[in-house]
Amino acid sequence: MTVQLEDVTVHFGNKHSGRTCALEGFDLSVAAGETVALLGPSGSGKSTALKAVAGFVRPTRGRIRLGGNDVTDLPPARRGIGVVVQQYALFPHLRVADNVAFGLRAARKPKAEVSRRVGEMLEMVGMTAYGRRFPRELSGGQQQRVAIARALAIQPSVLLLDEPLAALDAQLRADMLGELQKLRREVPDIAIVYVTHDQSEALALADRIAVMRDARLVDIAPAAELYAAPPSAFTASFLGGANLLPVSVDEGAVKVAGAVVPGLKPEDGKSLLCIRPHAIRLEPPEPANAVEDVARLVGRVVAAQWRGASSQVTCLVDGLADVVVRVDVPADRRVPELGAAVVMVLPVEACSLVPAEVG
């Protein structure tokens, strides 16, 4: 079933305490079988958008449609949407099986059907052996699986996931990400809205990513497209932590700190060069001899963090005050010393231009 949000706006508070706008003019359409990630920093409105779809908050303006039907005024109990929240919100006094059965019993399904469906769901998330346990006897990852089983038990046509992995530690998060990908294949017809602040989750799971900021939608596009050619500076830095360097245009050529970026055409209104940290190569400051499609920036190293598989080196560019360039240096390459002069090599195929931030 398609989920549609049209011009949805949500305000909190009242006239006396001052209103805050949590979501402004938000449009989104998620097709059956599609996964859309709402990605943004905290306070960007992504959770509010999800709560509006679930019916937990009432929009001050705009409509929400499920499969074409306007559900804006329906209470959550009558929307039939599966919801999984960050802290799982399992009912602590109910056993795992009763948690999963909660929605089925609310719908007054026959006993036999309830127990059959609970069995199926627990099997799907690999928790069959835990039906008699209480939530507090489960680990975070197990609770997460139960929460998903509970949401899917009511056979929703839409599943909303609100930061489902945020409460897990790093290793478990990676495992659960795999589980979620597998789960996606088991329920191919459901529309999934996945709220997260973590770009790696969004990239791994989503067909399309909606980047949000300050209660508004910034960009929405298929994940690969958004990563390869970010339409805005915010998306570029939030999704993949791109470097953004101010460019100048001189005689039809794009220049960064005086160095020409060969082969890059200037575009109107786009004054920042975007390049990913892993695309930059560091070289010793020797005169360039090879003829490559590269831009070469001279600068020096100001910080280096070892991260195991790679090191992140922070450099300053000569002639560009206040701009730092982050470079990922693979573990098999030598990391230059602090203060060392370096040349940053920018392959032009990894460069794109984005508009500067407004305001």
Place this chain on the structure above:
Amino acid sequence: MLVWTRTGKAVVWIAFALVFGLLVLLPFLVVIAAAFAGSWNGVLPSDPTGDHLRQALSGDELASLSVSLQTAFMGGLLAVVIGTWGAMAAYGSRFARVADAMHHLPIAVPSVVVGLGLLVAFSRQPVLLNGTKWIVVIAHLVLMVAFSYGTVAAALQRVDPSYADVAASLGASPARVLWRVRLPMLLPAISSAAGLSVALSMGEVGATIMVYPASWRTLPVSIFALTDRGQTFVAAAEAVVLLATTVVLVVILDRLRGRAVER
């Protein structure tokens, strides 16, 4: 959110307003209204007057106010000291359970029984207190110790003991840790115990009515005497005096607490 529809919410709120207003709030409002009414023969009070209040603030009635204030301050504040001391000393000691049980005894037992006990115990040798104001003060002290102890003990559960440990590790003596770390951190609880003690002491009637001598009549005892004589309007006025005094005292103690927290 539990109720999602607008009509549902409206129905629930109307029910709430009725139940809360009529059952919980109304009785207190009625007393206040009666204090200023010359008569009350219909739904609303009539003949507004300040006479009852004037009467409640003169002669014997005024003396009762003074008696209540003195009792509340002597009994209530001493109770805060003892209760705080007890709670802090008992916290983590091997006598914790005994201390806990003993301090809760006066609230688990009806106040009339506490009064009767004092009457029986101090009408004989070695200590003769019956007929003096001290037996009233002691009754209040005993009851308020229990509340103070409970308030401070509950706060102790919430205070992180590592602060005291850190202070000690920095070389502070036990006395200094007590004075500069543990007591200041409990100050909000101690001052709310003080407010509670004074307020409850001002309204105490069960133990007081068992032990009070004619020379030491507290406000509630006077109010009861007035209702017993059928002077309900003056009784209501005096109850308002009691309420107002209590509120002023509690607000003052609350201010002190606010200042303590800022510091």
Place this chain on the structure above:
Amino acid sequence: MAVEALGATVVVSSQRRRDGKWLWVLPPLLVIAVLVVYPLVLVAIESIPAWGDVVGSAEFRDALVRTVQIAVSSTVGCLIVGTFLAVVISFVPFPGARVVAGLVDTMLALPSFLVALSFTFIYGTTGILRAGGFLTSPWAVVLAEVTFYTPFVMRPLLAAMSRLPQAQLDVAASLGAGPWRVLRQVVLPEVRPALVAGGSLTLLLTLNEFGIVLFLGAKGTTTLPMLVHTKGIVMFDYPGACVIAVVQIALSLGLYAVLRMALGGRRARLD
């Protein structure tokens, strides 16, 4: 306050025991021993000669039954009203809900006889409703106690409900549960410890309640605490008053001990 006083658990951490520190606990305990325990022991001793007379009397048995009757009815009333009010304040919030919650806190510190006093104006012979007969019936006492003790049920409930994650209610609703089902199957089971704590405290306090009964002064409504007062102060029958006091203590403390044990066990299981 009273709720915390009775609910406070004592954590004994072995690390923090220091030799000699326990001596500090003795002075306050000595005060309690002299001013509470010693008098109660004397009450017990004093009561010995009068047991036969008092326990056999119809007056005593009526008062005992009436006391329990009023306390149980009031507690049930408080639980129903208090739960309703707390649920609305917590989960169907309206502008000003916090003010109401603050008001509830304040009421805990007010004297109970104010309610009884107001009843003379509301239900008295010349009052608003002119329900003269009601004022002298035990139901007036019950209604007054419900008014006064409802905040004692609300306080622990409000605290427990504020700790209940909103997400649980939201998720329950998204699973198709209506308000009534969410209340019965999610909210009430999860705040049950607070409900038990508030209810048992209220039962204890209503068993011990004196001010309301005294001020309503209904002839037919004699409770045990009232009888202690009548015998001790009006009739100067100390031994008789002492017998009733002992019975009352046994009733209160017995109940108190049972509740503490039950609550302690519950708490241990929840942790």
